Every structure is written in C-alpha cells, then in structure tokens.
Amino acid sequence: MLRASIVTTWLHNQGINVLDFPPLSPDLNPIENLWPRVHELIDQTHAVTNEAVADAFIDKWPQVSIDLFRNYAQSMPARIAAVIEANGDATKY
Numbered sequence: 482m483l484r485a486s487i488v489t490t491w492l493h494n495q496g497i498n499v500l501d502f503p504p505l506s507p508d509l510n511p512i513e514n515l516w517p518r519v520h521e522l523i524d525q526t527h528a529v530t531n532e533a534v535a536d537a538f539i540d541k542w543p544q545v546s547i548d549l550f551r552n553y554a555q556s557m558p559a560r561i562a563a564v565i566e567a568n569g570d571a572t573k574y
Contacts, residue, residue, distance in 0.1 A: 500565065508564050508574040511553035519545065 492499055507513040522541035528534045556574070563572035 508560050508572045
C-alpha cells in the first residue's frame, strides 16, 4: 500500500474530512504574489547574466518590506476560507 493511501485511509478512519485543493494554488501560496515585486526590483538593475541576477537579488532583497510578508501571512485565514467557499476554484487572491 502506498504511503498516500495509508494516510488517506487513516484520515478517513479518524473521521477527518480532507478537502481537495489544487496543489499549486496561488491562492494558498502567497509567496507567488511576492515574486513579481522582487522581479520589479531586480529589473531596475538591468542584470543580464545569472551571476548579475543573483547579485541583484541579494542586493534588492532587503528592500522588500517586512509588512508585505506580514500581510501575506495574516491573509492566510481569509485565503483558506475563500478557497473552501469556492470549492477549490480561483478566488480574488
């Protein structure tokens, strides 16, 4: 028996309702919303080589506001509720 089926069976036997969510849902992965902001900062440097992009990332990362991370973390309960409400479909997030 595969591990996944063992886990599924155990959850079922415990009466735990498992919801089907898209595994790569950006609604449940707020880091996906962060990358465009990081790209904007890196694009300002006009880096073209892999090494230059890596250096730009290291240089620009401190400019990403800690409040942005806090907002993403604090949005998770609302994100989860919205995905449940939408039965796993896309949400406003």
